[in-house]
Structure formats: structure tokens, C-alpha cells
Amino acid sequence: MAHIFLASPHMSAEGYEQEFIKEAFDTNWIAPLGKNVNEFEKELASYVGAKDAAALSSGSAAIHLALKAAGVKEGDKVFCQDLTFSATANPILYEKAVPVFIDSDKETWNMSPEALKRAFEKYPEVKAVLPVHLYGMPANMEQIMDICKEYGVIVIEDAAESLGSYYHGQHTGTFGDYGVFSFNGNKIITTSGGGMLVCNLEEEKARERIAKTRFWATQAREPARHYEHKEIGYNYRMSNIVAGIGRGQLKVLEERVEQKRHIFAYYQEHLGDLPGLSFMPMHEKERANCWLSVIQLREDGPVRPLDIMIALEKGDIESRPVWKPMHLQPVFARYDYIDNGDVGAKLFRRGVCLPSDTKMTDEDLARICGIIRGLWR
């Protein structure tokens, strides 16, 4: 039987990506600029409803430049979601700023507004707040934005996993001042690697900030005939080939969201009755992209997360644990952590990310559910 991936690249059946790449070859635009880059920025901004966008080499680069655009400097505090991938937090350290990790809540698995309030009381001088939409589940943006507005602090949404996810009818990544998307190889759509920074400030400001981002991303080269530099620059721009893949992938994004949601619904229907097993939270007013389908196992239950991962591995099927919280990572252990009952640590201990590859058939899903159900017998 064929290997089943957790989530792998899924190019369009129509070959859209190849057409855009071919055009780049035919016109010799094999560079970190060109028509595909410009169009991909416009198309993504229009899809999510952002004012402007910059196509970059990765989601991590987008977070880094968002922090710079927010004016985060050495020694500044940044409130960062604790339960996430390290790529959310690393760029804070690139700028020598100081992360304060904020625990999650049970309702969304994302930044707890309650813990965020306590963090503001402790560190009112904070520069920026970085919530995440984990596994495509929207964070509680209504309350998070209310609190951040009260304190007048810049919000950068890490929407790397939530392209196609809406909160109260509005696309994730468009509530805060900045939003970040990733097209890494295992994300819902991929360009092999890449990212996008969107800005949601009013029109003119957004254009100015995104222009500045593009400037930093192309080595901060001043407008002069020779190479003149007043600021530190980066080589963070997306290539025109990669952007071509992105334009093609964007055409099948809605289809991929439907497939991901079908996978989640299938697991719910076929595993929902197992004692001690529960699913990541879904809310009425939201459309989650279900990037990964994630379950939780009761700690005193008959089956542990590792049992599932090992049983699936024997069937040549990939699964993985929930993200390990940042405050438990050796590299971040010395930074402050605002706890909300250790929700994130519990989700980590009890969680399994089930195979969520959009190329799976219902037969594949039946095989996975069969293996998991077997552990309860």
C-alpha cells in the first residue's frame, strides 16, 4: 500500500502552475521579480481582502519584516502565542527583542484573551502582539483586537497555517495591522517555499509600509546608480518561478479547503464515538481550513497519542504530535510565560495531528480509521 503523508504538495490537475512557470521561462523572467510576483501579490491581497501584499522567500521572512515594519527594536517586548511552531517566535530574536509567551484557551487553542490582558498589566510597554491561527482554526480576534486597541499596540497575525480560514466572515490575517502567510511544502497551498506579508492599514499607509518591506527584502538598496546602503537589508524576495506556482495554486485553494474539511468531517464521523477521543474545536460563525485534523486523547484514557502514532507508522502512515509550546523549548526557556492553566502544554501532551493530505481517498481514510479503532478493541 502507498505511503500516506501528513500533508504534501498537491498541484492542480489542470496544470495551472506549469503555465505560469512556462510564461516566466518564455519571457526570461527567472529572477526575484517579474509579472508572476506582481500578480501573485495582487491576487493574494484580493483573495484575503488586504490593502497590499509583499511576496517573500518564506513565512518566517514575512514575520521578520512585519516586526521591523512595526518598529520592534532591541530590548522591546513582543507578546507571542506560546503554542505554535518556532518560526513564529524566532524572528523576535533576530531583532534582539524579548518574547513573552502567552498561553492558549480551550475554546480556540490560540492566544487566550484573558492571559493577554494579564500580560498587558504586567508589561504595558509592549511593542507588538503576535497571535497565531493554529491548524487553520481562527483565534478569538474580536477580543484580542479589542484589548490591543485599548493599549494601542500593533498586531501581527501569524496566518501561516490559515489561508482559506475565515473568522466572522472576514479572512484571517486581515484583522491586525499585518498578516503573514506561508507557502511552505506542507501548507494548504505551496510554492515549495515562500511567504506573503499583507498590510491592513489604510490604503496609503499600507502601500508605503509594503514598499518599505520590499526595499528591505531586496538588500535595502537606495535609489542610486551605484550600490548605496543606509540600512541593513535582506535577500527575502520571492522568485518569479515560485510566484508562478503560487498563482496556479491559488486557483485551487477553495477546492483544497473543501478537501481538508471533508477529511476532518470523515474523522469526526468515523472516530467520534471512541471513548476519551475528542476533536479540535469548530465554531459556528467560522470557516476553518482544517489544514491539519487534530484530535485529543483523555490522559487517563485507554489509548495514548504515541500508541496512535506508532500504529499508523507501522502502516506507513505519517502523523505527528501537536506543536510543543515555546516556553518548554530549551532555546526559549528563559523568557516569561503567561499561563492560563497550561492549556498549551496539555494540548501538546494529549494531541495527535492525523494525516490530512488532500490526495487521500476515502479508502485511505477508512484504512487510517480502521487502524485507530483497532487500538480501542
Ligand SMILES: *Cc1c(COP(=O)(O)O)cnc(C)c1O
Ligand atoms: C509554517 C509556519 C511558519 C513559517 O513559515 P515558513 O514559510 O516555513 O517560513 C510560521 N508560523 C507557523 C505557525 C507555521 O506553521
